[in-house]
Amino acid sequence: MPIVLPSVLPPSTRRSRWARPLLGLGLAALLMACGAKEPQTPPLSLEQARAELDAGRAVLIDIREPEEHARGVAPGARLLPLSQIDQRLAELPSDPNTPVLLICNTQNRSKALLAELEARGFRHVRYVSGGMSAWAERAWPLVPPPR
Numbered sequence: 001m002p003i004v005l006p007s008v009l010p011p012s013t014r015r016s017r018w019a020r021p022l023l024g025l026g027l028a029a030l031l032m033a034c035g036a037k038e039p040q041t042p043p044l045s046l047e048q049a050r051a052e053l054d055a056g057r058a059v060l061i062d063i064r065e066p067e068e069h070a071r072g073v074a075p076g077a078r079l080l081p082l083s084q085i086d087q088r089l090a091e092l093p094s095d096p097n098t099p100v101l102l103i104c105n106t107q108n109r110s111k112a113l114l115a116e117l118e119a120r121g122f123r124h125v126r127y128v129s130g131g132m133s134a135w136a137e138r139a140w141p142l143v144p145p146p147r
Contacts, residue, residue: 037115043129049101050140053077058099061092063110064132072142074103074135079145082109092117096124103128103135 044052052058053076060077062069069079080088082104093100102110102125110127117125136142 037119039111039114039127040118041114041123041126043107043111044101044126046128046130046134046138049103049128050074050135052099052101058101059093060101060103060128062132063102063104063113066145068105068132069145072136073145074132075141075143077103082113085113092122092125098124100125101128102126104131105133106131 049058049060053060053074060074061080062073062077063080063082063085065081065083066079069081073079078091080091100122102114104110107127107129110131114125114127
């Protein structure tokens with residue numbers, strides 16, 4: 001059964017043309033709010049994450065927003081913006097034998113999302129320390145996002 005994150009908007013608002021962007025912003029704000037839970041699973045270093053991705057042993061999920069993806073993404077990363085997580089959560093691999101690595105720009109959003117996913121039973125997910133800003137600082141490869 002897919003895990004569905006709760007909506008932060010009333011049902012009448014969800015139908016409006018502003019619902020999707022507001023829902024994503026609401027979820028992001030909720031995840032980053034003061035007092036957000038700390039994840040139980042420790043972060044994975046950027047070097048470890050790249051090694052796992054390059055070896056095909058993990059799935060890297062880039063939760064940055066499309067305007068951030070436009071600056072470049074890690075080769076092989078799957079793009080799943082945090083603002084769309086409610087609608088696309090089923091796209092996260094659910095097989096516990098498939099490690100999932102969350103990455104954002106600095107680690108704040110991915111760390112908060114991990115805590116939320118752990119609360120919903122995900123045990124094979126970790127976040128990447130440093131995020132894509134640290135990836136770019138190392139001058140590691142970046143590719144344009146798929147169209």
